Amino acid sequence: MSARQLAGSSFKESSSINPDFVKERTASSCDAKELAIIVGEETLHQRRKFVESLIKDNPHFNDWDRYHQDHTQIFEAAIRRHCEWVKIKQQNNLSVEEGNLIYSVFLNDLSFGIHDAMFVPTIRRLANDQQRSKWLPLAENYEILGSYAQTELGHGTYLNGLETTATFDQETQEFVLNTPTISSMKWWPGSLGVVVNHAVVLAQLIVNGQRIGPQAFLVQIRDRETHQPLPGCHPGDIGPKWGFNGATNGYLRLDHVRIPRDQMLSKYLEVTSSGQLVSHGNPKVTYGTMIEMRCNLVADSANLLNKAVTIAIRYSVARRQGTIDASQGEVQILDYQSQQDKLFPLLATSYCFSFVAQSLMQMYKSSESAIQQGDFSKLPELHALSCGLKALLGDVMSKGCNTCRFSCGGHGYMLASGLPWLYERGSVINTVEGEKSPIFLQTARSLVKILGNPQAANLSEGAFTQYLLRPVTLKWQPRVRGQVRNPDNVTGAFRHRAQRLVMRAADRVATLMKEGHSQARSWNESQVFLVQCAQAHVELYCVEVFFDKLSTLHDASKGNREALHRLALLFALHMIRTDTGDFSEDGFASREQLSWVNDEYFSLLKELRPDALSLVDGFDNSDFTLHSVLGCFDGNVYQRLYESTKLEPKNQKVVPDVFHKYLGPFMKGQSKL
Amino acid sequence: MSARQLAGSSFKESSSINPDFVKERTASSCDAKELAIIVGEETLHQRRKFVESLIKDNPHFNDWDRYHQDHTQIFEAAIRRHCEWVKIKQQNNLSVEEGNLIYSVFLNDLSFGIHDAMFVPTIRRLANDQQRSKWLPLAENYEILGSYAQTELGHGTYLNGLETTATFDQETQEFVLNTPTISSMKWWPGSLGVVVNHAVVLAQLIVNGQRIGPQAFLVQIRDRETHQPLPGCHPGDIGPKWGFNGATNGYLRLDHVRIPRDQMLSKYLEVTSSGQLVSHGNPKVTYGTMIEMRCNLVADSANLLNKAVTIAIRYSVARRQGTIDASQGEVQILDYQSQQDKLFPLLATSYCFSFVAQSLMQMYKSSESAIQQGDFSKLPELHALSCGLKALLGDVMSKGCNTCRFSCGGHGYMLASGLPWLYERGSVINTVEGEKSPIFLQTARSLVKILGNPQAANLSEGAFTQYLLRPVTLKWQPRVRGQVRNPDNVTGAFRHRAQRLVMRAADRVATLMKEGHSQARSWNESQVFLVQCAQAHVELYCVEVFFDKLSTLHDASKGNREALHRLALLFALHMIRTDTGDFSEDGFASREQLSWVNDEYFSLLKELRPDALSLVDGFDNSDFTLHSVLGCFDGNVYQRLYESTKLEPKNQKVVPDVFHKYLGPFMKGQSKL
Known part of the structure; x- marks a missing residue:
């Protein structure tokens, strides 16, 4: 049975819906269709569905x-698929933005995503007019394929540490690119090894013996006709990874490779024919690339987590195991408090993260248009927030995918569940552009700076970080149990905690410096506190965004408004429960208040149970996108699990070859011993 | 370049050691060789090395x-390897126990491990003398291969829920085995699909129309000569999983398959020819199987975690990235406080878990020999402890492997790092024999029972749970900062917390029952509290075992004793920091005491830094066992990473086939648009 037949026979047309699913959907007071528009934003939601419609029946x-393919099959399929996708984009005249929506509706690899995501945008941003007019049509039209080569075997996000050099040779009017050591090889860039024929290479510019700093160079690495590596270029594949084996990653050694002077991307810095350096414009705008990347990673995090939660909650509705009251037979595992305690906070988090991703993207767009007017004032806050949110969401999402995985027991360990796949992809987000500690530290740096010198920070009226400068509240407000459900009280708790932890971190750095340590040393000895305060800061942001979003939903149905309100509370109270010490060690929240938090938390779990299935339906993940036998809309998990085995190569013969080759002779030999 | 050549050329004989490694090993006051014997137990350590010597040069x-193989290659290699292993065992007359040591020195799959681990032991335990004399020689000698088929597609650890039936047919003196529904198919048993020709099948025994309960039946499923499935048997493979794809897992549908009456394993229960049920002996001894399995999983957890920690710490010593003081160049990433905060608690945890695994195994052995004398008194405590420890260690280890993975940045995402592999294997431990919540609940059940009726529990003098019955201490002892390093004070804090949380959970259940809820319902509504108290209980056990072990090390070197003492403290103080609320919400630990805990924690990180490399050397993981380019003894990570790419299939041709097949025509086509 082929994959096509299987898809046609049962994955797509399931005649019957799991009766538990019908019952729960009917009984829920939530409207999943309306939720889909709230959580996905109306226009975007429609466009995404349009992109999905273009591909979902394409072989x-x-x-x-996909789960049965070996690395070579995965690699080749990703190339064929990407070529096909280019054709579809061109036939339908999709914009760049529309084209990128594919990454949220189709979670398998396209081969040369780096070309679209980094190579073309970098030329757009860093090339001068002359360079753009030469290279952009070639690249946008896929006549050449390119990678973006920054990281090296021994060097990651710390740009000053890059070892690759680009030395200006005035005589020949060329740059000589060189990777002098094994640790200086370019390592990790997408598609670099065997797929692309060009790359933007980051290298230390050296002019007249002086090291100027990292710049971007456009280097052709393979012949366009024969694909043979050009002289001095030694590309290769870095080997298998945990996931993303369709989107290959490569290395590149450069042995004194010469490129013409006009292939240093020169919008902001130019080397003249006589070796003079000439600056143009404000290179700060290049920060935009990294901030945009982080905004996308935040959106990807939200997107992956809601898929994992959808699978886990649907499975937990379908699965019956063990009893609560023996007389009532086996129960749906979502009825266990411990299962709700695992999954409902993640359900709440998924909604929260979707709203946070929207909010951050709006902030990015508004900053970008301000920058067009020459106003860079929003950049620092945006930088700090996008760093912290990337770190937080990446971390929570990746751990959350894992929780979803093991909440499905053994079946979650099967690739067909889709959960290992989501976790592997999630781990990438948690890793690229810096693991959480260094980027939380960037957020912390800006917070401590504001506290140390509010004047210099020059915060705008509406700046989110304004709260740092307000007087500190000493006691938490709630006087009776019910008041811990008050949004102002909840956000107040997170504001207090963030403010206190930022102050504490700043104090620690200051104290160590007073004790005679250097600033750098004091900073390092305070890293754990700094990371903690950065996290508290962005968690406050998440809580505020969630409640702010609720306050805009006047027109939504009552059922949805109530359920979302419960989720916002659950999201916040769960964090208070998890980090109790943060809220209480200074005497802010009392023991009694914390017991109210606990009580309300458990009430919320119960209140949310009847709507859980509809709430994951609200993410509107199609079976096509989820790609999980456990997470389909119809809830027929066992039938799908069984049918998925028909694709397994080992099941294609009744007696496998290994019996004749090994097992038969082995057992026979043993019986003759 | 072949795998053999690569292994020969550089993985095994590295001429130079990373200079940072030489420096740190020289400067450390720890003696890694002595540590290896402390942590591995001397005899066991030697035997393990012997087993390693038998295989490490065998192709x-x-x-x-392994990281480049596809599923079919993995599957076949595991079969060939297992056949080879049987030969080695027989040639060297290894005992069963020695044979099993392979699983701790060689972490790739053997194919039919289930045969050794479950099929043969089950026959040994559950067969009567007649059955043993017929089946055991065949099975022990590998003339037949068997699986152990308990779980079903719709049913896991809840035995009463199993749907497969075995109906006694008195007329023919046979049992009729049947899987009546899709959810009743056997699902997950190792090797069941295509490798084995026999299985022990758990099924609901039905005699004279009465359902008796689950029993074990010996079923032949494939012909020994042809390997064709026997009539009514429909075995198959369940498809790819996250890991363990060499050790395949299968399904089995049984359509009224008839087996002779003497193939119900009948040591404890027999069906006579006239359909009478006859019991023999005490079936409680069968609990031993599950307890032994959990003891092994606890040991496996310790074993996997110390490997992940070894890789991550060695890499963090080798890797330089970014600066602390810019004037001093790039620093080893292990010098960052945030990296120490990630890895040193896991280093401490690894040592602790090794000691815990030893202690639990001793307890198991002493209980087993008591049982031989008819004394079952140690069983309840052992059952509760082994459940809780399996849950705790599985969870902490699997999360810890992930932390190690991302602490290595991008390189940790490469399969060649060995970390994804460890994580995938770790996730299995976290999943098999029940995910953590249900098994923590088993521990909690026994704790609450003891509290509710100490008399009935009849605890022996030395029982660990005795502490539950002592008076509660209200305030934590330390009066000055240094006193939080006192072992009695530390264990006192954990004892108080465990005692309080057990009481709280018991109270909650009691309160809900008083409010009129059924016991079952009250229990379910308290699950989160029950899980929490069970965890606190086994964490206390871990802390006590660690300090107890230290008190036996009079003869160890001063350097090792001091370092292990620091690790024990770090292990405990880190948990207090993590779960601050647990220790303070009732006023037990004061705010000032908690600040001392913080201060001492950060001091310990600094004190441990010089010994970190030697402490992971102390786990004595050979390069052969670790199988990681990042974690080798010589610290030459970049060279090994680069060399590992020579095995990558995509690097075997300078111009890959995909260029001619897809990429070339694609780009050419685009340029003609």
Whole structure:
């Protein structure tokens, strides 16, 4: 049975819906269709569905056999698929933004995503007019394929540490690119090894013997006709990874490779023919690339987590195991308090993260248009927030995917569950552009700076960080149990905690410096506190965004408004429960108040149970996108699990070859011993 | 370049050691060789090294290409390897216990491990003498291969829920085995699909129309000569999983399959020819199987975690990235406080878990020999402890492997790092024999029972749970900062917390029952509290075992004793920091005491830094066992990373086939648009 047949026979047309699913959907007071528009934003939601409609019946995208493919098949399928996707984009005149929506509706690899995501945008941003007019049509039209080569085997996000050099040779009017050591090899860039024929290479510019700093160079690495590596270029593949094996990653050694002077991307810095350096414009705008990347990673985090939660909650509705009251037979595992305690906070988090991703993207767009007017004032806050949110969401999402995985027991360990796949992809987000500690530290740096010198920070009226400068509240407000459900009280708790932890971190750095340590040393000895305060800061942001979003939903149905309100509370109270010490060690929240938090938390779990299935339906993940036998809309998990085995190569013969080759002779030999 | 050559050329004989490694090993006051004996137990340590020596130069075990193999290659290699292993065991007359040591020195799959681990032991435990004399020689000698088929597609650890039936047919003196529904198919048993020809099948025994309960039946499923499935048997493979794809897992549908009456394993229960049920002996001894399995999983957890920690710490010593003081160049990333905060608690945890695994195994052995004398009194405590420890260690280890993975940045995402592999294997431990919540609940059940009726529990003098019955201490002892390093004070804090949380959970259940809820319902509504108290109980056990172990090390070197003492403190103080609320919400630990805990924690990180490398050397993981380019003894990470790419199939041709097949025509086509 082929993948196509399987998809046609049962994955797509399931005649019957799991009766538990019908019952729960009917009984829920939530409206999943309305939720889909709230959580996905109306226009975006429609566009996404449109992109999905372009691919969902295309055989290149209909890959129910993906979990059975070996690395070579995965690699080739990703190339064929990407070529097909380019054709579809061109036939439908999709904009760049529309084209990128594919990454949220189709979670298998396209081969040369780096070309779209980094190579073309970098030329757009860093090339001067002359360079753009030469290279952009070639690249946008896929006549050449390119990678973006920054990281090296021994060097990651610390740009000053890059070892690759680009030395200006005035005589020949060329740059000589060189990777002098094994640790200086370019390592990790997408598609660099065997797929692309060009790359933007980050290298230390050296002019007249002086090291100027990292700049971007456009280097052709393979012949366009024969694909043979050009002289001095030694590209290769870095080997298998945990996931993303369709989107290959490569290395590149450069042995004194010469490129013409006009292939240093020169919008902001130019080396003249006589070796003079000439600056143009404000290079700060290049920060935009990294901030945009982080905004996308935040959106990806939200997107992956809601898929994992959808699978886990649907499975927990379908699965019956063990009893609560023996007389009532086996129960749905979502009825266990411990299962709700695992999954409902993640459900709440998924909604929260979707709203946070929207909010951050709006902030980015508004900053970008201000920058067009020459106003860079929003950049520092945006930088700090996008760092912290990338770190937080990446971390919570990746751990959350894992929780979803093991909450499905053994079946979650099968690739067909889709959960290992989501976790592997999630781990990438948690890793690229810096693991959480260094980027939380960037957020912390800006917070401590504001506290140390509010004048210099020059915060605008509406700046989120304004709260740092307000007087500290000493006691938490709630006087009776019910008041811990008051949004102002909840956000107040997070504001207090963030403010206190930022102050504490700043104090620690200051104290160590007073004791005679250097600033750098004091900073390092305070890292754990700094990371903690950065996290508290962005968690406050998340809580505020969630409640702010609720206050805009006047027109939504009552059922949805109530359920979302419960989720916002659950999201916040769960964090208070988890980090009790943060809220209480200074005497802010009393023991009694914390017991109210506990009580309300458990009430909320119960209140949310009847709507859980509809709330995950609200993420509007199609079976096509989820690609999980446990998470389909119809809830027929066992039938799908069984049918998925028909694609397994080992099941294609009744007696496998290994019996004749090994097992038979082995057992026979043993019986003759 | 083949895997063999690569192993020969550089993985095994590295001429130079990373200078940072030489420096740190020289400067450390720890003696890694002595540590290896402390942590591995001397005899066991030697035996393990012996087993390693039998395989490490054997090509079947020298699989540096494992990360590049596809599923079919993995599957076949595991079969060939297992056949080879049987030969080695027989040639060297290894005992069963020695044979099992392979699983701790060689972490790739053997194919039919289930045969050794479950099929043969089950026959040994559950067969009567007649059955043993017929089946055991066949099975022990590998003339037949068997699986152990308990779980079903719709049913896991809840035995009463199993749907497969075995109906006694008195007329033919046979049992009729049947899986009536899709959810009743056997699902997950190792090797069941295509490898084995026999299985022990758990099924609901039905005699004279009466359902008796689950029993074990010996079923032949494939012909020994042809390997064709026997009539009514429909075995197959369940498909790819996150890991363990060499050790395949299968399904089995049984359509009214008839087996002779003497193939119900009848040591404890027999069906006579006239359909009478006859019991023999005490079936409680069968609990031993599950307890032994959990003891092994606890040991496996300790074993996997120390490997992940070894890789991460060695890499963090080798890797330089960014600066602390810019004037001093790039620093080893292990010098960052945030990196120490990630890895040192896991280093401490690894040592603790090794000691805990030893202690639990001793307890198991002493209980087993008591049982031989008819004394079952140690069983309840052992059952509760082994459940809780399996849950705790599985969870902490699996999360810890992940922390180690991302602490290595991007390189940790490469399969060649060995970390994804460890994580995938760790996740299995976290999943098999029940995910953490249900098994923590088993521990909690016994704790609450003891509290409710100490008399009935009849605890022996030395029982660990005795502490539950002592008076509660209200205030934590330390009066000055240094006193939080006192072992009695530390264990006192954990004892108080465990005692309080057990009481709180018991109170909650009691209160809900008083409010009129059924016991079952009250229990479910208290699950989160019950899980929490069970965890606190086993964490106390871990802290006590660690300090107890230290008190036996009079003869160890001063350097090792001091370092282990620091690790024990770090292990405990880190948990207090993490769960601050647990220790303070009732006023037990004061705010000032908690600040001392923080201060001492950060001091310990600094004190441990110089010994970190030697402390991971102390786990004595060979390069062969670790199988990681990041974690080798010589610290040459970049060279090994680069060399590992020579095994990558995509690097075997300078111009890959995909260029001619897809990429070339694609780009050419685009340029003609």
